[in-house]
Amino acid sequence: MENKLTLYNTLHRKKELFIPIHSPHVGMYVCGPTVYGDAHLGHARPAITFDILFRYLQHLGYKVRYVRNITDVGHLENDADSGEDKIAKKARLDELEPMEVVQYYTNRYHKAMEALNVLPPSIEPHASGHIMEQIDFVQKILNAGFAYESEGSVYFDVEKYNKKYQYGKLSGRNIDDMLESTRDLDGQSEKRRSVDFALWKKAAPEHIMRWKAPWSEGFPGWHMECSAMGTKYLGEEFDIHGGGMDLMFPHHECEIAQSTAALGKETVKYWMHNNMITINGQKMGKSLGNFINLEEFFTGTHPLLTQPFSPMTVRFFILQAHYRSTVDFSSEALQASEKGLSRLMEGYARLQKLTPSATSSVETAGLRAKCEEAMLDDLNTPIVISHLFEALKAINLVSDGKETFSEVDLVELNDVFKLMVEEILGLVVETETSAGNEAYKKAIDLLLNMRLEAKKNKDWATSDKIRNELTALGFEIKDTKDGFEWRI
RNA sequence: GGUACUUUGGCCGAGUGGCUAGGCACCGGUCUGCAAAACCGCACACGGCGGUUCGAAUCCGCCAAGUACCUCCA
Numbered sequence: 001m002e003n004k005l006t007l008y009n010t011l012h013r014k015k016e017l018f019i020p021i022h023s024p025h026v027g028m029y030v031c032g033p034t035v036y037g038d039a040h041l042g043h044a045r046p047a048i049t050f051d052i053l054f055r056y057l058q059h060l061g062y063k064v065r066y067v068r069n070i071t072d073v074g075h076l077e078n079d080a081d082s083g084e085d086k087i088a089k090k091a092r093l094d095e096l097e098p099m100e101v102v103q104y105y106t107n108r109y110h111k112a113m114e115a116l117n118v119l120p121p122s123i124e125p126h127a128s129g130h131i132m133e134q135i136d137f138v139q140k141i142l143n144a145g146f147a148y149e150s151e152g153s154v155y156f157d158v159e160k161y162n163k164k165y166q167y168g169k170l171s172g173r174n175i176d177d178m179l180e181s182t183r184d185l186d187g188q189s190e191k192r193r194s195v196d197f198a199l200w201k202k203a204a205p206e207h208i209m210r211w212k213a214p215w216s217e218g219f220p221g222w223h224m225e226c227s228a229m230g231t232k233y234l235g236e237e238f239d240i241h242g243g244g245m246d247l248m249f250p251h252h253e254c255e256i257a258q259s260t261a262a263l264g265k266e267t268v269k270y271w272m273h274n275n276m277i278t279i280n281g282q283k284m285g286k287s288l289g290n291f292i293n294l295e296e297f298f299t300g301t302h303p304l305l306t307q308p309f310s311p312m313t314v315r316f317f318i319l320q321a322h323y324r325s326t327v328d329f330s331s332e333a334l335q336a337s338e339k340g341l342s343r344l345m346e347g348y349a350r351l352q353k354l355t356p357s358a359t360s361s362v363e364t365a366g367l368r369a370k371c372e373e374a375m376l377d378d379l380n381t382p383i384v385i386s387h388l389f390e391a392l393k394a395i396n397l398v399s400d401g402k403e404t405f406s407e408v409d410l411v412e413l414n415d416v417f418k419l420m421v422e423e424i425l426g427l428v429v430e431t432e433t434s435a436g437n438e439a440y441k442k443a444i445d446l447l448l449n450m451r452l453e454a455k456k457n458k459d460w461a462t463s464d465k466i467r468n469e470l471t472a473l474g475f476e477i478k479d480t481k482d483g484f485e486w487r488i
Numbered sequence: 489g490g491u492a493c494u495u496u497g498g499c500c501g502a503g504u505g506g507c508u509a510g511g512c513a514c515c516g517g518u519c520u521g522c523a524a525a526a527c528c529g530c531a532c533a534c535g536g537c538g539g540u541u542c543g544a545a546u547c548c549g550c551c552a553a554g555u556a557c558c559u560c561c562a
Contacts (some may be wrong), residue, residue, distance in 0.1 A: 031562075042561075042562045045562060046562050077562080097542095172492065173490090173491070174491085177490060177491080222560095228550075243562070244562030245556080246556080246560095247561085249557065250559090273562095275493095276555090276556075276561095278556095281554070282555080283555075283561090284562050285560090320501065320502090320510085320511070321500085325494090325501080327501085328494090330502075332500075333499070335512075336499075337500080340511045343511085346525090381509085382501065382509085382510075382511095383503080386509050388510090389509095393527080396526055397527065400519090400526060400527065402526095422561060455521085458521075460521065464522080465534095467524090467539090471523095471524090477524070479520070479524070480525080
């Protein structure tokens with residue numbers, strides 16, 4: 001497969017040419033949500049970022065197996081290896097079975113992703129459904145000598161691992177510094193070192209989520225699931241592992257250590273991380289209490305929002321920034337995106353209705369190559385969008401009858417827009433298509449046709465009455481050369 | 489304290505050693521019965537101080553401000 005896709009590899013801090021291990025197959029693993037609460041804007045970012053990558057790799061002709069997990073066990077509340085399981089806590093508070101909590105939020109996550117037009121992954125494994133694989137993985141690490149048992153729990157021996165391999169290579173951390181800065185906190189823990197992390201935890205008597213293992217009845221450590229499920233479905237070596245930047249340490253660092261310890265080799269070739277979303281310059285995070293649910297965006301029911309924003313607006317907003325930049329949220333920025341998106345989508349709709357002329361009077365031939373080039377350069381979606389807007393100027397001029405497109409150019413332009421807008425950026429026109437909706441649309445058309453008649457007869461009073469009252473109801477009426485357009 | 493990153497016009501947000509990113513807003517114009525939409529034009533941006541260079545916002549150094557990670561978070 002010939003292409004020049006470059007991706008930024010966090011492991012080496014630079015863009016690298018993407019060469020799959022087993023072309024044309026590509027294996028891609030992305031850390032999914034811990035399902036103990038509603039999805040928020042922060043969840044939308046990796047989902048959309050890696051959705052773009054998934055779509056684009058397929059466009060390039062690769063056969064992609066995309067695995068995105070659901071974390072439903074092992075993710076603890078507090079410092080690495082103590083505190084309550086997040087799911088269990090939510091279940092206790094709501095008086096539900098843990099799996100009820102999991103199912104409820106998984107369903108809601110799917111619904112939100114669908115609204116954002118995020119394609120479902122090829123496989124969506126649950127941590128709780130892969131306990132056996134995780135136990136096996138822990139056993140492998142023990143057998144390799146990089147873990148120890150303590151009071152029924154199993155911990156990863158970071159110091160010993162670091163003597164043979166390098167712990168901290170992904171996040172750029174130095175183990176000696178880490179040991180030094182935390183040494184005085186050590187003492188009564190069952191861990192030998194504070195930097196060690198849990199592979200298996202013995203369950204406390206009141207802990208309801210528990211499974212039998214050789215060491216105790218308990219549950220796997222948080223980092224275990226990704227190592228076990230990633231290698232199960234994608235093999236001991238696979239191409240891409242993605243996730244939010246905040247997962248780089250400790251989660252991904254520990255994953256690397258686990259896999260390398262158990263298998264004796266590097267598992268992931270390209271590590272990719274999307275940046276964070278900020279609110280007023282501050283990271284959106286659970287502990288800060290400043291995160292906004294996706295549903296609140298869609299309904300506009302959050303104090304920071306001045307109005308509802310549609311899923312496509314949110315998607316477009318995220319795509320207008322590069323995935324490795326932080327993007328600062330504000331109602332103002334969202335409004336700008338909303339307007340920009342509707343201009344883009346209206347222009348695209350107009351394009352599909354244009355009629356060809358004998359020749360083209362404006363140049364748009366380079367659009368496809370320019371868009372591809374931007375995508376190949378580490379998925380530069382903002383540049384793709386800027387090229388589309390430039391082409392939009394030509395489209396609008398032709399639509400106004402000021403310029404012309406030849407049939408060849410028109411077909412090409414339609415093709416590129418369909419490819420880039422719909423298939424790669426995944427932007428779709430948001431419309432409801434029920435029968436009642438159709439009838440309602442026809443009724444509006446009828447009214448506007450009556451207005452057209454009135455205009456012909458220079459009956460401005462009637463014409464303005466129709467337009468003004470529709471405007472008052474929230475419609476936007478635009479007169480065109482030979483008719484009208486409207487939207488709500 | 490350690491590590492990393494960021495700093496671009498009113499707002500958002502790309503980018504390259506010399507060539508207009510783009511969007512939104514504002515203002516002016518074309519069009520229109522009036523408007524809206526569309527189109528055209530407009531602001532002539534790159535944290536500060538030095539250095540490298542024929543030339544730097546883009547490379548290097550120092551400084552300043554901010555953010556993130558080092559605990560859970562996408």
